[in-house]
Amino acid sequence: MQEFIRSNYVDDWDDRHLRVGQTNEADLINSVLPSSCPYCQSETIIRKGMNGNHIQRYLCKQCNRFFVPTTGTIFDEHKISIREWISYSLNILRYVSITADSWNNKNDFKTSRYWLQKLFAVLEPYQAGIILSGKVTLDETFYTLRSGDIELKPDGTKPRGLSMNKMCIGVACDTQNIYCVYEGQGKPSQRGTMVAFKDHIASGSTLIHDEEKAHKKLVTTLNLVSESYNSKDLKLLDDKKNPLRRVNEVHARLKDFLNAHPSFIRDELPGYLNVFAFAMNPPHNKLEKMEVLLNLAFQNRQIIRYRDFYQAKSKVVDDF
Numbered sequence: 001m002q003e004f005i006r007s008n009y010v011d012d013w014d015d016r017h018l019r020v021g022q023t024n025e026a027d028l029i030n031s032v033l034p035s036s037c038p039y040c041q042s043e044t045i046i047r048k049g050m051n052g053n054h055i056q057r058y059l060c061k062q063c064n065r066f067f068v069p070t071t072g073t074i075f076d077e078h079k080i081s082i083r084e085w086i087s088y089s090l091n092i093l094r095y096v097s098i099t100a101d102s103w104n105n106k107n108d109f110k111t112s113r114y115w116l117q118k119l120f121a122v123l124e125p126y127q128a129g130i131i132l133s134g135k136v137t138l139d140e141t142f143y144t145l146r147s148g149d150i151e152l153k154p155d156g157t158k159p160r161g162l163s164m165n166k167m168c169i170g171v172a173c174d175t176q177n178i179y180c181v182y183e184g185q186g187k188p189s190q191r192g193t194m195v196a197f198k199d200h201i202a203s204g205s206t207l208i209h210d211e212e213k214a215h216k217k218l219v220t221t222l223n224l225v226s227e228s229y230n231s232k233d234l235k236l237l238d239d240k241k242n243p244l245r246r247v248n249e250v251h252a253r254l255k256d257f258l259n260a261h262p263s264f265i266r267d268e269l270p271g272y273l274n275v276f277a278f279a280m281n282p283p284h285n286k287l288e289k290m291e292v293l294l295n296l297a298f299q300n301r302q303i304i305r306y307r308d309f310y311q312a313k314s315k316v317v318d319d320f
């Protein structure tokens with residue numbers, strides 16, 4: 001995979017729009033070994049010849065259907081070419097907005113939006129496995145909602161108080177990784193904080209935080225060693241001596257990242273947070289990172305699920 005990324009990530013647009021047969025895409029696809037059938041998830045699959053594009057075909061012994069490693073993934077039937085996907089993803093990870101990316105790649109804006117949804121889908125499970133340990137720094141940051149995204153009260157007026165117009169994003173980090181999560185509008189709650197972080201911090205870790213009351217339940221539930229600081233005292237400290245320095249730096253990077261995508265809507269925030277965490281966490285080597293992303297993309301077979309859903313729906317219509 002790294003060889004493919006190296007030879008295909010080029011800045012020149014003409015080079016980027018080569019046809020499948022002109023690249024080593026078939027070799028890359030054949031290097032992916034599917035572990036199960038994309039249609040019925042059975043693991044009794046066998047190799048069965050090559051298709052016209054020199055791509056390995058597989059046969060499922062359970063449902064008798066043929067497939068290739070890209071079946072059901074975002075690369076199925078070349079809706080998205082793998083080389084363009086790599087360059088698109090690298091741009092998003094480098095904080096290039098989708099408006100700028102569609103201009104760079106001469107893709108229209110709608111295509112860029114579509115690809116962004118695919119990137120969100122591929123990275124949706126990414127943060128699920130993150131468990132921070134050791135010294136964990138935790139703090140919330142707030143992002144102002146666009147006026148159209150503010151949920152109005154039943155009487156149609158805007159909620160009072162500045163904090164309700166803000167999205168609360170909880171960020172925790174140890175020395176290696178970060179985990180970030182949208183906690184909802186307004187101030188964090190004890191229950192909200194617990195739900196957001198309980199599966200992502202190892203019990204017994206040390207929690208370095210401010211004296212925010214909302215963290216109490218999390219501390220007791222996970223048996224954390226609490227090391228808390230008064231935020232007024234922290235403001236007087238030199239940045240380098242601030243015990244919350246790591247999380248403060250992540251907040252600053254997150255702000256830059258979200259500002260690079262100013263047109264996003266609230267519902268997309270969790271998707272952007274997954275992309276941000278993926279960009280910030282190891283591996284930091286570009287080739288290794290893209291390899292992880294490609295592997296996630298090959299494992300993600302959402303298109304099949306969507307088709308099944310769609311076929312099930314049209315079948316109901318047929319029955320009428």
Ligand SMILES: [Zn+2]
Nearest residue numbers: 037040060063
């Ligand atoms: Zn099958």
